[in-house]
Amino acid sequence: MDQRDKLSGMTVGLHWLLAFGMIGMLVFGLVLEDMPKGDSKAALMWWHKGLGVAVLAFALWRLGWRMTQGFPAALSHAPAWQEKIAGLTHWFLLLGTLFMPISGLLMSLSRNRAVDVLGLFTIPPFGEIEVLHEVAEAVHGLGGKLLIAAIILHVVGAVKHEAVDKDGTMARMAGRRVEPRIEA
Numbered sequence: 001m002d003q004r005d006k007l008s009g010m011t012v013g014l015h016w017l018l019a020f021g022m023i024g025m026l027v028f029g030l031v032l033e034d035m036p037k038g039d040s041k042a043a044l045m046w047w048h049k050g051l052g053v054a055v056l057a058f059a060l061w062r063l064g065w066r067m068t069q070g071f072p073a074a075l076s077h078a079p080a081w082q083e084k085i086a087g088l089t090h091w092f093l094l095l096g097t098l099f100m101p102i103s104g105l106l107m108s109l110s111r112n113r114a115v116d117v118l119g120l121f122t123i124p125p126f127g128e129i130e131v132l133h134e135v136a137e138a139v140h141g142l143g144g145k146l147l148i149a150a151i152i153l154h155v156v157g158a159v160k161h162e163a164v165d166k167d168g169t170m171a172r173m174a175g176r177r178v179e180p181r182i183e184a
């Protein structure tokens, strides 16, 4: 259970697993986008797809966990507009961990390509559904760029908590017990 002064190991573990997983996958995708077609691109694509589906499994677990726990309550006051932006950003980041792998999957499946998940199992294709492919491609491309912007905003917020508010927000996401400065 998450507590105001101490977050659960589940929240902390899933946050960092998905944070580094998502940042890694975004960089991976951008590198792939610039690669010429060929065997090495195809080999890397296999990893991009398989690891992306693995990220989706953890993201669904995390979504379920957040639905039961709610988001962690703030440790200090900030102007209402900043709290609003922080809350919306958390939602967007959470949804991004879902819509990126789902749109990636739909992109492949709607081009009649099966997705082999790290050699463990295969997701069968839908056939050729051009409109679905195009929507999924747009979400994967544009969504990825918006997500990068949201992550930058999120990290700026984390640095502000650490350097300006000095309220223990980072320490709490590192799993440590902190002393909230304001009432719940």
Ligand code: HEM
Pocket (backbone or CB within 6 Å): 011, 014, 015, 018, 019, 020, 022, 023, 066, 071, 072, 073, 074, 090, 091, 093, 094, 096, 097, 151, 154, 155, 158, 169, 170, 172, 173
């Ligand atoms: C290295 C970069 C990152 C840092 C330093 C960081 C830091 C933090 C901190 C300190 C919190 C707690 C906020 C609070 O107590 O109100 C938090 C929450 C959160 N972060 Fe990050 N974060 C990073 C990257 C990411 C990424 C890449 C994602 C998702 C794509 C993400 C998604 C979230 C979400 C959804 C929350 C709300 C609580 C939860 O669901 O775990 N973060 N982050």
Ligand code: HEM
Pocket (backbone or CB within 6 Å): 021, 022, 025, 026, 027, 028, 029, 030, 032, 033, 034, 048, 049, 050, 051, 052, 053, 055, 056, 097, 100, 101, 102, 103, 104, 105, 106, 107, 108, 115, 140, 141, 142, 144, 145
């Ligand atoms: C955590 C999940 C994922 C993230 C963050 C991610 C991110 C990205 C990014 C940033 C790009 C380049 C942008 C663009 O296409 O315009 C990309 C390309 C791509 N991704 Fe993903 N991806 C994820 C999962 C997946 C999955 C699960 C699949 C398929 C099963 C997939 C399939 C593709 C394909 C086919 C491309 C196009 C590569 C090319 O340019 O030829 N992605 N991804």
